[in-house]
Amino acid sequence: MVQAALNALGGIQRFVKSGDDVIIKPNISFTDYSFEYATFTNPEVVGALTALCVGAGAGRVRVMDLPVSQNCEEEYARSGIADAVVAAGGQMEVMSSGNFEETAIPEGWDITSWPVYRDVLDADVLIDVPIAKDHTLGRLTLGMKNLMGVIQDRGEFHFNLGQRLADLSSLVRPTLTVVDAVRILMDHGPTGGSLDDVKLANTIIASRDIVAADAYAATLFGLTGADVPAIVAGAEMGLGTMDLSSIQVEEISV
């Protein structure tokens, strides 16, 4: 499914060149349950993406996330993502707290700088791979919210969350956003815990436009981009469009 989505965009080769330093950023937080509970990115999706990047001749493919617990190794292992990545020829990286640097956000409307993981900004290719979930404050957590995995001082970040997520996206600007909507968490997110709240949507959304990807993902919840503060903020800043009628949306069945 991942391959089909990327092929529709012209194939992985359009994004990953030979020798590129690739970072894949899934959601590897809240691994208290198995992947059926839709609280973190599906390991098969991460594995498939890793394999595609390796196949395109990437110099190295690193997969990382700094979970809320700050315990990378345990969550990487428990989620099954570490196994999937290594099997696909990639490597997991433990994000060390020393590698976060206060970085200027010149286009930010609310925040002008924030501590961001250095490597993420230096990499040739950044692929943002969120899992689509319900979130009370942010309404939904999708591509833009997933970028919080590469910053510190997350408590304070919540104070004007929608605008700040847009500001962060203006800095980080992932090459590609691939939303894991194979299973989505409809309620009680982001921690989840009840299979009653999981909907099998069997969808993968891929786009260069993080705002558009998130806006499309919102429709799977019966919402639109206008319901999600981060999407509204991102559109207003011109980071992308949330008007799905104005862009080419290809829906492919696999």
Add this chain to the structure above:
Amino acid sequence: MGAKPDEALKRPNGWRRLRQAVQILALLLFLYLLLGAHEGDTAFLPRDLFFRLDPLAGLSTMLASRRWVASMALGAITLLLALAVGRAWCGWICPLGTLVGWIPGRRPPPNSSDMPSYWRQGKYLLLFTILLAALLGSLTLLILDPITLVFQTTASVVLPGLASKIADLDQSLYDVEPLQPAVERFDAFIQDSPLTEQSFFLPSLLVALPIVVILALNAVRPHFWCRYLCPLGGFLGLVSKVAQIRYQVDEAKCTSCERCVSVCPTGAIDPDENFAANASECTTCLDCLDACPEKAIAFRGQWGLVPKVPQDPSRRRFLVSAGAAVVGAALLWAFPFVNKAEAQLVRPPGASEEELLSACIRCGECVNVCPTDAIQSSYSFAGADGLWTPMLVPRLGYCDYSCNSCGQACPTGAISKLTLEEKRRTVVGIARIDRERCIPYAEGLNCIVCEEMCPVPKKAIRVDEQEVEGPNGDTTVVFLPVVVEDQCIGCGICEYRCPVNGESAIRVFPVS
């Protein structure tokens, strides 16, 4: 006239070297089990091995909880060891004995008499008081058990203190740019070790007080603790009265040079009794074997009871000890030194208040093993009855939704072994919001990190929406958190994550 001690040491020291090697190995094993338990892996050995071998802790637990505790039955091995070779545990294995032996002690000048012999009663007095208190249901005096002392002090004070000081140093050095690569390499090196940053619970500092005092008492007499106070030493000392292999002196060979007296760490050899040794005081250290130039001393099997020597307590003294023990235990029972209304603490999941007081041996295994530093020693917060029992301090660490390690680590079952599913359903407390300080309530700004973090599947915090008018006249929707009481298990992640400075705006309280 006695020989100078250093002359005695120029003699052969093969036994002493052997004993010191065994002591170091035992101490290393103790530390390996402690550090290994911290990281979750102690190979094939039970991490609470030393506690299982401790007959004082074992007997006390069985008395106080009025049941057979199989996991503590290994203490019988130590008793059998004492039956065979006297207080060899004290001289060769006990980690506190090893530490006490490393601190130089003040030897009495020659020709002065030793401490009055009734001081030796102290260890029996403590022993009886502990056992009597246990009979009455209290294990609080186990804070004077030597294994508890070393383990709890290391787990609650030394390790977290060291780790947090290293973290501070790490931070300061990282600010110096040229040192950054070295600091990062150091961080990577200690990443999987117990030295990674741990929260330090300040009241725990006083947990170290007894050991510091014990080591300082060496200034009065060498091995003061082992001679006059150690209740486990007292227990093993009583058994040693019928020890099979014991000190013997050949009076024909003895020249009264007194070298044995000057090297004996516990002053067990009495020059006024033809250099006979008191079996209850001798820790089988074998230094006298090395020291005697005439080879007059031997440790051999002798069947039957040891003949009485004057240091033995007389019947009258024994009754005084027993009486004092009764008074001590009764005082403890009558005056818990706590305001019962304030005494309620948030306890680890699987630990009821009654179970803790009667089965917790204050070992500190749970404090050591907790991966989030949520469990801390309660020091004196639970009153005299509950000294050093474990409590949750959510502001330092939350009770992880996927962890049930404390119950697995508890040697006596004071914290029950819960499955993960059982632990996830166990209520240890309830969260309450201080609306005067909670940001959405107090300032009309959005936050609800508490709701976001709540791990319970149906969320124990819900949000009410409220429209708030901003300074420009525009209205925003503010989410106000409300605790759903019948869902909250008191894990404390809300209290831990609350971004308010100082005391959290949402706190876990014990359920009444």
